[in-house]
Amino acid sequence: MIFMLTFVRHGITEYNAQGLYQGQVDIPLNDLGFRQADLLGSYLENIKFDKIYSSDLSRCKQTVDVVVKKNKCSPPEVVLDKRLREQSYGIFEGKSFEDCWRSGDGRIPGGETDEQVIARTDSFLKQLCKDMTAIESCQKEGAKEGTSPEALPHEEDTHKLGKDKSETGPEAKDGHIRSFKELGYPEEFCYPHVLLSSHGMLLRLLIRLLKMKYKLKIRKGLSMRYKSPNTGLTGFMVEIADGKLVNVECEFLFCDDHLDGLEEDDD
Numbered sequence: 001m002i003f004m005l006t007f008v009r010h011g012i013t014e015y016n017a018q019g020l021y022q023g024q025v026d027i028p029l030n031d032l033g034f035r036q037a038d039l040l041g042s043y044l045e046n047i048k049f050d051k052i053y054s055s056d057l058s059r060c061k062q063t064v065d066v067v068v069k070k071n072k073c074s075p076p077e078v079v080l081d082k083r084l085r086e087q088s089y090g091i092f093e094g095k096s097f098e099d100c101w102r103s104g105d106g107r108i109p110g111g112e113t114d115e116q117v118i119a120r121t122d123s124f125l126k127q128l129c130k131d132m133t134a135i136e137s138c139q140k141e142g143a144k145e146g147t148s149p150e151a152l153p154h155e156e157d158t159h160k161l162g163k164d165k166s167e168t169g170p171e172a173k174d175g176h177i178r179s180f181k182e183l184g185y186p187e188e189f190c191y192p193h194v195l196l197s198s199h200g201m202l203l204r205l206l207i208r209l210l211k212m213k214y215k216l217k218i219r220k221g222l223s224m225r226y227k228s229p230n231t232g233l234t235g236f237m238v239e240i241a242d243g244k245l246v247n248v249e250c251e252f253l254f255c256d257d258h259l260d261g262l263e264e265d266d267d
Helices: 014-018 031-043 058-070 114-145 180-184 200-214
Strands: 002-009 051-054 078-080 193-198 233-241 244-255
Touching (some): 002 200, 031 058, 051 058, 058 078, 114 200, 114 233, 114 244, 200 233
Parallel strands (some): 002 193, 051 078, 051 193
Antiparallel strands (some): 233 244
């Protein structure tokens, strides 16, 4: 089974704007953050999502709630999951970046190590694969009964992942591909689609996990030198077999063209 996973970072908050560590402090979106979420919702209004997951922190819930409200494709209920929370920064939450330091072993006093965040993210990924396998089973049953003619990809659209990304598709420019719709989701797109609303550091650690454990392939030219802007989109094509992740490819990274023309004051 192949499905698409679109990761969205939450909209901006006052802590973002002031350059303060948020971690797991439950900070809501500010006015600009809601405007960003509204633009994102308009951008995705005609994109169908089969499953939607979110961190249970307010800034992620508020972002995805706007997307769901504006979506015209009967979006499913949002599933909240604590495993999608931002990395805990312990005693440094609410303090400026300049005040933050880590001990020699990478620990944050009272916070989480990268490895701890990666472990809970991997736990979520395994559950996601089980959830998507269940969806595939339901779709196959529906297709057999003739009740869901569009449930499965057309035969000519199915393919195995694992191609050399340096040889396929448009090459990234300036370190990231800006066109979400051009590259990721054409009108004939028919794979199941997951939306995940979470946090900037969790995204970086997710990518690290996918590279270390699942041999993530990244399209030529994409660069991790940048960080995702607030409400930025990162897309993966995921292949699972027997309920387990077997291949994953990064199709676009930190896409923010829905914010064109909007003045940001991000950290």
